[in-house]
Amino acid sequence: MTQTGAPLTLFNSLTRSIEAFQPIDPKMVRLYSCGPTVYSTAHLGNLRAYVFTDTLRRVLNWKGHATTHVINITDVGHLTSDADAGDDKMEIAAQKAGTTIWDVAARYTQLFKGDLKALGILDPAIWSVATDHIQDMIAFAQSLEDRGATYELDGGLYFDVTKVPDYGRLAGQQAGPEVGRIEVVEGKRHPADFAIWRKSASGENRQMEWLSPWGPGAPGWHLECSVMSLKYLGEQFDIHTGGIDHREIHHCNEIAQNQAYNDTAKTGANIWMHNNFLVDRTGKMSKSKGGVATLGALVARGVHPLAYRLLCLGAHYRSELEFSLDAVAAALTRLKRLVMAVGALKLEAALDEAAWRPVHEASFGKGAPLDWQRRSLEEGLSSDALTFVARFDEALAGDLMTPQALPVLDAVLTSSLAASEKLRLVATFDLALGLGLLDLDRRSLSVRPHDAAVTDVEVEALLDQRQQARAAKDFGSADAARDALKQAGVEIMDGDPLRWEWRALLAD
Ligand SMILES: Nc1ncnc2c1ncn2[C@@H]1O[C@H](COP(=O)(O)OP(=O)(O)OP(=O)(O)O)[C@@H](O)[C@H]1O
Numbered sequence: 203m204t205q206t207g208a209p210l211t212l213f214n215s216l217t218r219s220i221e222a223f224q225p226i227d228p229k230m231v232r233l234y235s236c237g238p239t240v241y242s243t244a245h246l247g248n249l250r251a252y253v254f255t256d257t258l259r260r261v262l263n264w265k266g267h268a269t270t271h272v273i274n275i276t277d278v279g280h281l282t283s284d285a286d287a288g289d290d291k292m293e294i295a296a297q298k299a300g301t302t303i304w305d306v307a308a309r310y311t312q313l314f315k316g317d318l319k320a321l322g323i324l325d326p327a328i329w330s331v332a333t334d335h336i337q338d339m340i341a342f343a344q345s346l347e348d349r350g351a352t353y354e355l356d357g358g359l360y361f362d363v364t365k366v367p368d369y370g371r372l373a374g375q376q377a378g379p380e381v382g383r384i385e386v387v388e389g390k391r392h393p394a395d396f397a398i399w400r401k402s403a404s405g406e407n408r409q410m411e412w413l414s415p416w417g418p419g420a421p422g423w424h425l426e427c428s429v430m431s432l433k434y435l436g437e438q439f440d441i442h443t444g445g446i447d448h449r450e451i452h453h454c455n456e457i458a459q460n461q462a463y464n465d466t467a468k469t470g471a472n473i474w475m476h477n478n479f480l481v482d483r484t485g486k487m488s489k490s491k492g493g494v495a496t497l498g499a500l501v502a503r504g505v506h507p508l509a510y511r512l513l514c515l516g517a518h519y520r521s522e523l524e525f526s527l528d529a530v531a532a533a534l535t536r537l538k539r540l541v542m543a544v545g546a547l548k549l550e551a552a553l554d555e556a557a558w559r560p561v562h563e564a565s566f567g568k569g570a571p572l573d574w575q576r577r578s579l580e581e582g583l584s585s586d587a588l589t590f591v592a593r594f595d596e597a598l599a600g601d602l603m604t605p606q607a608l609p610v611l612d613a614v615l616t617s618s619l620a621a622s623e624k625l626r627l628v629a630t631f632d633l634a635l636g637l638g639l640l641d642l643d644r645r646s647l648s649v650r651p652h653d654a655a656v657t658d659v660e661v662e663a664l665l666d667q668r669q670q671a672r673a674a675k676d677f678g679s680a681d682a683a684r685d686a687l688k689q690a691g692v693e694i695m696d697g698d699p700l701r702w703e704w705r706a707l708l709a710d
């Protein structure tokens with residue numbers, strides 16, 4: 203498998219530097235992403251993490267690599283504090299809802315997958331559910347115990363971080379007392395030591411517990427990812443991703459377990475990549491803060507989900523991104539602009555769809571390299587058009603610099619290239635961007651706010667009425683039509699250069 207275009211470079215949190223990407227097996231890049239804890243609806247910050255991994259995986263495929271991507275579903279073991287303290291988030295959620303953990307997990311897994319689909323995020327090759335791997339986890343923990351990397355306390359089986367030489371390297375720290383920020387547990391040898399198996403306390407009424415050599419209990423969250431990545435991707439694979447909060451504790455602990463299980467050189471993944479936070483005025487967007495923004499809430503306000511994807515792509519994944527309704531409204535306008543331009547090209551080029559629709563579209567999601575698709579679109583392009591491909595490629599190859607790739611798309615659309623060439627460029631770029639630019643149209647982007655009291659047809663009828671009233675200089679009736687729309691949560695945009703004419707009101 204040969205990589206096409208500029209050499210791909212990625213920022214590795216482990217070395218804190220940008221490195222040339224060298225796959226372990228040139229035929230198949232192996233990629234693991236820490237998945238959601240399915241105890242409540244994912245917020246937009248969580249979803250940013252998966253827009254990032256999807257972009258990474260699309261770029262790998264676009265540049266000629268095949269990928270095997272694993273995302274796990276954490277349905278047990280994640281405590282309210284990442285630093286090994288508090289209660290299991292799933293248990294708490296089930297108690298609150300008066301239902302079983304299995305129901306909670308099924309509900310939020312389904313919602314999560316629905317959000318990913320709406321965001322154009324491709325399914326991983328493997329969804330790995332933590333509770334399907336308990337026996338593997340027990341065997342792994344047993345093996346760590348056999349190697350002398352653990353000790354047992356009343357509360358569970360603990361990992362001894364001094365058994366690995368460079369604990370905390372990923373977090374950029376040495377294993378001083380502050381590393382890991384773990385709550386004091388009686389008998390713990392080092393503050394950063396963490397439970398890999400948590401024993402049920404006597405009298406504790408847990409919905410989820412399994413028998414183990416250390417008594418009934420449940421696996422630790424950090425153990426889960428080591429075990430599932432090992433099972434599906436092997437001792438050492440290419441890339442492990444997660445949000446930047448995972449860099450400080452979760453991934454340090456995964457690495458320590460992997461090293462103790464294999465050897466110090468085997469950290470699990472060659473490259474550890476972390477997306478920065480989506481923040482709002484109060485800081486990191488977080489479920490625990492309550493009242494968080496979800497994709498469903500955005501759609502209810504009339505925002506197409508792919509506008510949120512575009513908002514994410516407009517920032518580099520390693521930069522903080524500030525969320526606001528204004529920012530998302532601007533992204534929606536930007537998306538509309540792109541979609542209008544592509545729509546106009548389709549008419550202008552008057553080409554058979556086969557000329558700009560990538561071949562084998564159904565195989566996109568399978569992790570195959572996109573060589574065929576790209577060839578079908580890029581072969582025979584003029585040298586001017588190919589210059590745009592090179593610029594776009596260079597931006598993405600430089601640690602996925604999407605904010606620099608998007609202006610190349612804009613430049614294509616305003617260039618003097620023939621419409622047919624522009625369309626083919628949009629099509630090849632969108633394989634990497636996943637914005638659905640070939641399929642969206644004006645209608646699909648006019649998402650009606652859920653609380654709007656009118657239907658799309660009624661909106662269009664009121665707009666017509668207003669147009670006629672204005673034409674007849676009957677400004678009273680024109681204003682009445684505008685007010686009726688406003689009442690219904692719809693704002694008229696006079697003189698909209700996109701001729702979009704109306705949009706959902708996004709006020710707080
Ligand atoms: N505000 C954020 N911005 C970007 N990524 C985030 C944000 N919050 C969490 N993530 C990432 O989302 C992914 C899923 O996380 P998970 O479902 O475990 O969230 P969580 O820790 O329960 O959420 P929260 O931190 O809101 O309580 C992880 O990779 C995590 O690092």
Ligand SMILES: [Zn+2]
Pocket residue numbers: 235236237427452
């Ligand atoms: Zn993980």
